[in-house]
Amino acid sequence: METPVESTRERLLNVAEQRFGEGGYEGTSLRAITVAAAANIAAVNYHFGSKEALLRAAVARAMAPVNTERRRRLDQLEARGAPTPEQLIRAFIEPGLDLVLRRGERGAVVARFIGRIAFDPSQRIRELYAAESDPIESRYLAALQAAIPHASPEAVSFGYVNMLGLLALHQSQALSRAPGVGSTEDPGKLAENLVAFLVAAFDHGLRP
Amino acid sequence: METPVESTRERLLNVAEQRFGEGGYEGTSLRAITVAAAANIAAVNYHFGSKEALLRAAVARAMAPVNTERRRRLDQLEARGAPTPEQLIRAFIEPGLDLVLRRGERGAVVARFIGRIAFDPSQRIRELYAAESDPIESRYLAALQAAIPHASPEAVSFGYVNMLGLLALHQSQALSRAPGVGSTEDPGKLAENLVAFLVAAFDHGLRP
DNA sequence: CTCCAGTTCAAACGACCGCTTGAACTATGC
DNA sequence: GCATAGTTCAAGCGGTCGTTTGAACTGGAG
Numbered sequence: 001m002e003t004p005v006e007s008t009r010e011r012l013l014n015v016a017e018q019r020f021g022e023g024g025y026e027g028t029s030l031r032a033i034t035v036a037a038a039a040n041i042a043a044v045n046y047h048f049g050s051k052e053a054l055l056r057a058a059v060a061r062a063m064a065p066v067n068t069e070r071r072r073r074l075d076q077l078e079a080r081g082a083p084t085p086e087q088l089i090r091a092f093i094e095p096g097l098d099l100v101l102r103r104g105e106r107g108a109v110v111a112r113f114i115g116r117i118a119f120d121p122s123q124r125i126r127e128l129y130a131a132e133s134d135p136i137e138s139r140y141l142a143a144l145q146a147a148i149p150h151a152s153p154e155a156v157s158f159g160y161v162n163m164l165g166l167l168a169l170h171q172s173q174a175l176s177r178a179p180g181v182g183s184t185e186d187p188g189k190l191a192e193n194l195v196a197f198l199v200a201a202f203d204h205g206l207r208p
Numbered sequence: 209m210e211t212p213v214e215s216t217r218e219r220l221l222n223v224a225e226q227r228f229g230e231g232g233y234e235g236t237s238l239r240a241i242t243v244a245a246a247a248n249i250a251a252v253n254y255h256f257g258s259k260e261a262l263l264r265a266a267v268a269r270a271m272a273p274v275n276t277e278r279r280r281r282l283d284q285l286e287a288r289g290a291p292t293p294e295q296l297i298r299a300f301i302e303p304g305l306d307l308v309l310r311r312g313e314r315g316a317v318v319a320r321f322i323g324r325i326a327f328d329p330s331q332r333i334r335e336l337y338a339a340e341s342d343p344i345e346s347r348y349l350a351a352l353q354a355a356i357p358h359a360s361p362e363a364v365s366f367g368y369v370n371m372l373g374l375l376a377l378h379q380s381q382a383l384s385r386a387p388g389v390g391s392t393e394d395p396g397k398l399a400e401n402l403v404a405f406l407v408a409a410f411d412h413g414l415r416p
Numbered sequence: 417c418t419c420c421a422g423t424t425c426a427a428a429c430g431a432c433c434g435c436t437t438g439a440a441c442t443a444t445g446c
Numbered sequence: 447g448c449a450t451a452g453t454t455c456a457a458g459c460g461g462t463c464g465t466t467t468g469a470a471c472t473g474g475a476g
Contacts, residue, residue: 006428008453021360024329027235040455045435116329119382121232126382145465158401161383162374169373174327174334193415200413205405216423238464248425253465255423 009047011037014106016058021113021172025055025125056128059117062110063132070136074143085147086199092140093198096167097191108173115172119165125204136150137164148202155206163198170194217255218244222314229321229380233263233333252356264336267325270318271340277303278344280350293355294407297371300348301406304375305399316381323380327373343374356410363414371406378402 006014014055015037019028030051032040048054077083083091100111117129137160145156169175170190214222223245227236238259242249256262281299285291291299308319325337346366353364377383377400 022329024234026232027329029432031432040453041434042436042456043454051434119327119380120329121230121235121324121379155401159405160404161378165377165383166370166373169327169370169377172327175369175373184231193363196415197367197370197409197413200411201405201409203408204412205408207401207404237462239462248423249464250426250466251424259464 002101002194006051008037008039008043012039012044012047012056013061013093016054017113018109020055020058020193021109021116024116025120030054041140052128055117055125058113059129062114063129066099066114067133067136068094069099070140072134074139078143083143083147084194085144085202086141088143088147089198089202090195093167093195094191096171097194098188100171101190102188111171115168115170115174119172120169144202148206150208151206152208155208159198159202159206162201166194166198216245216247216251217386220247220252220255220262221266221269224262225270225321226317228263228266229317229324232324233328233330238262260336263288263333266321267337267340270322271337273277274303274307274322274340275344277307278348282344282347286351291351291355293352293410294403296348296351296355297406297410298403300371301375301403302399303401306396308379309398310396319379323376323378323382326376327380352410356414358416359414360416363416367406367410367414370409374402374406 009040010034015033019033019036022028024185030041032043033054044051044054048057070092073095074088077087077091096114097111100107114129117125120126120129141160141207143159144160145151145153148156151159213363220241223241230236230294237250238249240260242252252259252262256265278300281303282296285295285299304322305319308315308322311318322337326332328337328343349365349368352368353359353361356364359367
């Protein structure tokens with residue numbers, strides 16, 4: 001009645017995160033996006049300004065709820081006193097997998113989009129993602145360092161980067177090369193497995 | 209005297225693995241490659257047939273010594289009896305980081321190339337890499353399963369995929385967003401850190 | 417010298433790229 | 447009803463893409 005179910009702008013963002021997540025930034029053309037979104041090519045430049053600006057808007061929209069949830073969990077943990085490594089890892093991983101994978105079809109699309117962009121071949125694109133998640137990341141790094149005092153800052157950074165990479169890897173579903181490997185597993189278990197894997201690595205696998 | 213230092217074919221492969229490693233497959237044009245290789249554009253189709261065939265040849269050439277070394281280490285380990293998880297992880301990681309990062313400038317180029325292609329946005333490209341490393345991978349999976357009998361096959365596969373992903377991540381140097389994070393670290397230490405991280409995760413972080 | 421296979425070359429092919437233009441449509445306020 | 451701002455549209459811009467073509471060059475064999 002008031003809104004035509006989905007505005008052109010929203011349709012563009014939805015299709016963009018789907019296609020960019022499937023083929024990457026360079027591998028996806030604006031024409032492919034606009035056709036799938038039933039929009040005119042010029043609509044992209046009208047609503048966003050450029051292809052990269054469309055990507056930027058899509059990244060910002062996709063990351064917003066994840067960042068919010070991470071911030072909320074971190075606030076909550078720090079209010080209760082010194083958090084354990086497991087609590088911190090869980091607070092980082094779960095918003096990326098759970099919150100996003102539990103929302104059915106669209107959630108998986110968003111997760112794949114985020115995971116792909118985070119490690120896009122182009123450094124320019126990667127920085128675009130990093131800018132969206134840097135603030136909260138530095139808070140996590142500091143909290144992790146405090147929770148694992150016996151590890152050097154370099155070791156904590158190393159672990160953190162690995163956590164980031166593994167999360168992106170599973171978000172992007174790049175490991176579905178052989179069907180049935182772990183793709184049909186339910187997201188909850190994946191999150192639990194990943195958390196357990198990382199907790200063990202952080203607790204026993206950080207060299208001085 | 210006998211060879212003009214480098215044949216056109218070799219120059220194309222060298223530049224291809226450098227540029228593909230920097231910008232990804234879709235983000236690198238044949239013209240950029242041929243210009244940098246001081247070759248004519250048609251040389252690509254003459255020597256290889258197509259852009260994708262050039263990539264395939266580059267992947268095969270880059271992976272060959274890594275696969276050989278992995279096979280050699282695995283043979284050696286299995287000849288001595290039941291290998292430990294650490295031995296297996298080391299035998300997988302070190303050929304990917306050491307053997308390739310220790311060869312100075314060119315080694316780093318090859319490593320980045322492999323790491324990028326392994327998780328390219330396009331599934332087609334990823335499969336191209338997988339085809340080159342699948343045989344040896346299945347041997348590792350079986351050996352890992354035998355070395356960690358208390359873990360389910362799903363858990364071992366999960367750990368293996370994570371190992372693969374982290375190796376590719378560090379090979380591709382995609383984490384050099386902030387300069388100086390860990391980029392200037394020497395490759396030997398990186399390998400040791402990564403092995404320790406993975407050993408701890410495999411030993412204590414695989415859920416039943 | 418002639419021949420010929422192997423290689424390199426400039427030039428161009430059609431297709432697609434991101435982006436722009438200017439007109440047409442739509443809906444709201446007066 | 448009419449102006450106006452917001453949006454959509456077909457069409458086309460210059461440029462780059464991967465690939466192809468046919469001629470020119472190269473060096474060794476007969």
